[in-house]
Amino acid sequence: TMEPLKVHIQFGGGAELLFDKIKRREVELPALKKYYPDCKHEKWLIKDLLVWIKDNLLKERPELFLQGDSVRPGILVLINDADWELYGELDYELQQNDTIMFISTLHGG
Amino acid sequence: MDDIDRLEKEILVLRETLRRKEKEIFEIKKEFMPKLPSKVEKEIVNQNECAKNVVKISEKLPKWAIERYSRQILLPEIGVKGQEKLMGAKVLVVGAGGLGCPAAVYLAGAGVGEIGIVDYDQVDLTNIHRQILHSEADQNVSKAQSAADSLRSINSKIKLTPYNIELNPSNALEISANYDVILDCTDNVPTRYMLNDVSVLNKMPLISGSALKMEGQLTIYGYRAKTNQNDKGYKYIGPCYRCVFPTPPPPEAVGSCSADGVAGPIPGVIGTLQALETIKLIVGQTHDNLLVGRLLLFDGEDMSFRNVKLRPRNPECEICSESPKITKLLNYEVVCRMQSKEKDLDLDILPPKNRITAMKLAEALKATNKHLLVDVRSEHEFEMCKLDGAVNYPLEKLHRSNIDLLLKDIRDCCCRVTFICRRGNDSQIAVKRVLDVIEDEYKDKITDLTGGLHAWSKYVDGEFPVY
Numbered sequence: 338t339m340e341p342l343k344v345h346i347q348f349g350g351g352a353e354l355l356f357d358k359i360k361r362r363e364v365e366l367p368a369l370k371k372y373y374p375d376c377k378h379e380k381w382l383i384k385d386l387l388v389w390i391k392d393n394l395l396k397e398r399p400e401l402f403l404q405g406d407s408v409r410p411g412i413l414v415l416i417n418d419a420d421w422e423l424y425g426e427l428d429y430e431l432q433q434n435d436t437i438m439f440i441s442t443l444h445g446g
Numbered sequence: 447m448d449d450i451d452r453l454e455k456e457i458l459v460l461r462e463t464l465r466r467k468e469k470e471i472f473e474i475k476k477e478f479m480p481k482l483p484s485k486v487e488k489e490i491v492n493q494n495e496c497a498k499n500v501v502k503i504s505e506k507l508p509k510w511a512i513e514r515y516s517r518q519i520l521l522p523e524i525g526v527k528g529q530e531k532l533m534g535a536k537v538l539v540v541g542a543g544g545l546g547c548p549a550a551v552y553l554a555g556a557g558v559g560e561i562g563i564v565d566y567d568q569v570d571l572t573n574i575h576r577q578i579l580h581s582e583a584d585q586n587v588s589k590a591q592s593a594a595d596s597l598r599s600i601n602s603k604i605k606l607t608p609y610n611i612e613l614n615p616s617n618a619l620e621i622s623a624n625y626d627v628i629l630d631c632t633d634n635v636p637t638r639y640m641l642n643d644v645s646v647l648n649k650m651p652l653i654s655g656s657a658l659k660m661e662g663q664l665t666i667y668g669y670r671a672k673t674n675q676n677d678k679g680y681k682y683i684g685p686c687y688r689c690v691f692p693t694p695p696p697p698e699a700v701g702s703c704s705a706d707g708v709a710g711p712i713p714g715v716i717g718t719l720q721a722l723e724t725i726k727l728i729v730g731q732t733h734d735n736l737l738v739g740r741l742l743l744f745d746g747e748d749m750s751f752r753n754v755k756l757r758p759r760n761p762e763c764e765i766c767s768e769s770p771k772i773t774k775l776l777n778y779e780v781v782c783r784m785q786s787k788e789k790d791l792d793l794d795i796l797p798p799k800n801r802i803t804a805m806k807l808a809e810a811l812k813a814t815n816k817h818l819l820v821d822v823r824s825e826h827e828f829e830m831c832k833l834d835g836a837v838n839y840p841l842e843k844l845h846r847s848n849i850d851l852l853l854k855d856i857r858d859c860c861c862r863v864t865f866i867c868r869r870g871n872d873s874q875i876a877v878k879r880v881l882d883v884i885e886d887e888y889k890d891k892i893t894d895l896t897g898g899l900h901a902w903s904k905y906v907d908g909e910f911p912v913y
């Protein structure tokens with residue numbers, strides 16, 4: 338089972354501005370051990386994905402997306418249209434074809 | 447021109463007279479209105495206190511109400527009982543802007559017995575593309591008043607209370623205690639946290655909408671099954687805003703309609719759906735049919751509506767848990783490190799020698815064409831209107847390689863350099879960023895245009911658009 342892990346990454350509510358204004362992407366993740374040789378676990382977790390996004394997609398101002406090892410306050414992370422808190426947040430193990438969405442909350446009116 | 451002035455003044459006087467006469471006739475008509483609303487409301491409260499009681503309707507709807515509201519009474523979801531509840535309901539709409547206007551229109555149309563509408567601001571021409579209760583003639587009139595006047599012309603049978611004030615921690619609990627439901631139709635983070643806390647402390651649901659650019663979001667916070675006799679999950683309480691967003695976002699990550707823009711129909715859609723959820727809530731729909739514990743995401747760019755599941759109420763929540771840390775309203779501008787009124791934001795972070803007034807800049811530009819003008823607004827705004835010869839370095843992109851290009855431009859310029867933005871805040875931030883990295887010898891020739899292009903339009907060139 339060394340096939341690459343395909344996940345859909347989506348941004349909205351303004352979070353896409355940090356990613357070349359592209360709202361939907363499909364990415365293929367290599368085997369985790371290949372990408373992070375020192376990693377203690379085998380499967381991709383969301384926390385690994387955040388680092389991958391920072392290294393590969395995030396061009397400017399990482400502080401507007403990340404804080405510590407998680408996302409900054411005001412960004413809601415959704416795993417297949419459900420709040421990531423329902424799935425263990427950072428420790429959720431990515432599955433083939435998952436859709437991970439990062440939505441910045443809006444405040445205008 | 448004199449004629450126009452004279453006529454405008456006459457119209458203002460006539461408008462005021464009209465307002466007075468409408469109020470007069472409303473007071474007279476009120477005598478003949480059914481006394482139904484307050485009674486029904488009390489009964490609903492009683493029923494909710496002891497949910498097992500059999501529903502008892504004290505009075506049937508009067509003829510006028512049946513006729514007037516027949517199209518919605520025909521719906522089994524509303525019916526006669528629902529209409530009675532609507533007529534007995536009191537709703538507080540906070541914000542008479544892009545969300546509040548459409549929301550209030552449908553609530554007034556539906557015959558919601560009492561609508562309070564809060565806004566401290568006045569109508570501005572730039573509001574009208576989305577704030578549908580205000581018209582050209584309402585410019586500079588209080589938004590709360592203008593909205594209430596329009597609503598009265600839509601439905602003269604309901605009570606309307608405009609609050610031309612800023613809702614703040616010293617008045618918010620008291621004002622909202624007169625109502626059953628709050629609609630968050632505001633435009634800033636501190637007020638959103640305050641309304642959440644008001645909703646939890648006063649135990650009333652909060653129908654929260656927001657909109658920016660091409661996107662909108664909608665959900666209901668602080669729902670309590672206890673107050674709904676139809677809801678079997680008697681103890682169920684939905685999440686509050688703090689359950690989902692315990693920490694406010696960093697100020698630099700927050701956008702606004704006046705800075706980032708918004709398409710009029712976006713808040714139109716969200717405000718309209720806020721009204722629908724309010725109506726459903728009032729007539730007693732249960733929480734699985736309401737946007738409770740769910741968030742609606744609307745993206746007008748590709749016309750997608752998405753319904754996502756939110757986390758449940760947090761048993762450790764700072765305000766809505768059984769043992770809350772927060773038991774009274776706070777200073778939300780301090781908590782959120784943000785101001786609620788964007789208009790008051792006036793940065794002053796540069797020494798006087800690095801600042802220039804619009805008049806002085808105009809003189810300098812007359813004397814030489816070598817003066818470098820650096821416009822730090824978005825490409826988009828730059829395209830909309832700009833000063834002759836200005837170059838565009840959007841602040842949002844002023845990092846790394848971009849700033850090196852700019853530094854080179856500044857070093858190469860044999861004359862002075864002035865940074866420009868819309869209102870004179872971003873230009874200061876850009877100058878600060880440059881002063882922090884550029885060699886001392888160039889520092890003295892760098893200035894920012896105080897008050898930005900707004901000042902330019904006011905003091906130098908009245909033809910330059912203010913937006």
Ligand SMILES: [Zn+2]
Pocket residue numbers: 685686687688689690759760763764765766767
């Ligand atoms: Zn809570």
